[in-house]
Amino acid sequence: MNAAVTLRPARALDAGAVGGILSSFIDDTDWMPRIHTRAEDIGFAGIMIDKGWTTVAISGGRVAGFITRRGTEVLALYLAPWAQRQGIGARLLAAAKSEADRLTLWCFEANETARAFYGAQGFREAGRSDGTRNDEGLPDIRFTWHGDADG
Numbered sequence: 001m002n003a004a005v006t007l008r009p010a011r012a013l014d015a016g017a018v019g020g021i022l023s024s025f026i027d028d029t030d031w032m033p034r035i036h037t038r039a040e041d042i043g044f045a046g047i048m049i050d051k052g053w054t055t056v057a058i059s060g061g062r063v064a065g066f067i068t069r070r071g072t073e074v075l076a077l078y079l080a081p082w083a084q085r086q087g088i089g090a091r092l093l094a095a096a097k098s099e100a101d102r103l104t105l106w107c108f109e110a111n112e113t114a115r116a117f118y119g120a121q122g123f124r125e126a127g128r129s130d131g132t133r134n135d136e137g138l139p140d141i142r143f144t145w146h147g148d149a150d151g
């Protein structure tokens with residue numbers, strides 16, 4: 001990591017940055033359909049922040065990434081393009097692991113980078129869906145992590 005990274009609960013004023021990171025992923029990913037506007041992405045981020053489910057990583061005074069978790073379910077983990085491959089995602093996930101004895105998440109089948117990342121973090125495939133359960137209509141994979149297993 002180049003700059004010091006701190007983790008903290010997201011604040012209402014972080015919604016623009018969190019929504020922007022999500023929107024950037026959608027815009028930069030050719031297989032990901034855009035089904036919401038950028039403004040809706042920011043609004044969705046605000047809802048998740050208001051519920052107290054989101055932790056942000058701050059690097060160089062900016063939001064570098066975020067994780068959104070409801071109980072043991074990781075709902076989202078995204079990094080700004082400039083913050084990728086610096087260990088920030090692993091740090092966000094490690095913080096979530098420290099608060100739970102197991103975690104679950106869904107990852108799009110087409111997201112090979114995320115699938116490899118979760119595997120390296122000790123997550124194991126636990127099931128698949130044909131995409132009828134998500135808004136994007138994309139096949140996805142359920143992953144689980146157990147604190148008493150490797151990872």
